[in-house]
Amino acid sequence: MLTFLQELLDKGRTPSMLKVYVAAIAANHALVAGQSVGKNDLVVKFLRGAQRLNLPRPHSVPTWDESLEPYEALPLSRSSRPICGTYRSRLPSRIGIDVWLLNSHFSQQVFKIHRSKVDDEKCCLLVSHLLDHPSLQELDFSHNHISDRGARAIGKLLNRSQLKRLVICNNQIRGLGAQALAHALSKNTTLMSLNLRLNHIGDEGGQALAQALVKNKTLVNLHLGENNMTEPTAVALSQALVENRTLKNLNLSNNRLGVDGSKVLEEGMSHNSSLVECDIRLTDVAQDSEYCTNQIQAARKNQTQL
Incomplete structure (x- = not known):
């Protein structure tokens, strides 16, 4: 060592x-x-x-190539590895992470690195090598310093892997980063759990993720707690719940959905048959809306137990 x-x-x-x-x-x-x-x-x-x-x-890793479309799907071959949107035939030794590290020191299905001050630069480096591990099923980058550029790299990984669980809570991801993840989620067919709590995605990111839920058919758990989301996100999620038939657990706690947002969300839940739990604690909702939401959830849980 x-x-x-x-x-x-x-x-x-x-x-x-x-x-x-x-x-x-x-x-x-x-x-x-x-x-x-x-x-x-x-x-x-x-x-x-x-x-x-x-x-x-x-020297820092090159930034994303701004000439590319924001969420353009880039072809990947075994002879080339993408680094933050640019192609290199091999990783320069000054910025490359040794293949020995990833091949020898992490499970083929789970990779966790949290509370390690991983920023966008390090995130992109790690992701570039994780692309070589198609059997990866769980990725945990929680409690780091990842922002939008790192989120975009993770979005590219999302559709080049068999990930089932992704945890990137308590980072610095904002609207653009959430949009990149939403774009990947709309095409993804394996991910079952996504935890984005304690970021700053706002309504820009919240609405993008809601739109992705309309197309996504595999996600079961979605945690968006404490993300500065308000009524527009609640409206978008309500519309998504009418179409979505796979999501079972949705956490929206510690957002400012407001009275009107909670009523719209309640309406969407009434047309949804799969959602079992929706956490709307500390979201400035009306008491009667929270009560109705709890009643809908209780009824769904009883149905699943029968």
Whole structure:
């Protein structure tokens, strides 16, 4: 482990990037002496020493090619890997994540790296290699610093994998990032659970996701809690619920849906036969609307138990 980290340091990796490597390995590596490898004394001391060296930051990863259409589907071949919207025959060593890391240190079905300060640059790097793992079923990037550019990269991965569960809660994703995810979701045929709580997608992103639900036929759980969404999103979701027949759990808590928004949402639920649970706590809804919503949910749960 220390030899590997030293090699990365010699190649010019920053201390923060070393921490990403350690977090990725620790999340999927067996415990050593009863503790995570990330908490091993020697590893901790090595990271502190690397931090004290204050190495210069390598050149940042190229930004998305703005000449491309916002959600253009790019063809993918085994000989080329997309990095943030541009093509490269191979990853330059100064920005590439070693294939050894992803091939040897994470489950073929689950990849989790949370609370690791992963930003858009690191997210794009990780996603570019995850494209080589079609068996990946669960991806967890929660509690990081991912914004719209990283969300777009994840959207591209969404339709080039067999993901069933995606968790990107508590990041910095806004409307444009949510639109990219919605575009991917409208074409996706495998994802069953999407957790976007504690972001900033607003009505721009909320309405886009609602429109995606009209076309999507696989999503069962959707968490959009605390995302600065208001009445327009409630209206869009109400219209989507009339068409959608697969969504069972919808969490809208801690948004400002308002009295009118809750009434429209209630109307949509009355025409939907699949939704079992809709969390509208702390959404400024009228008491009678919350009561009616609870009654509809109770009736659905009773039907599913019969």
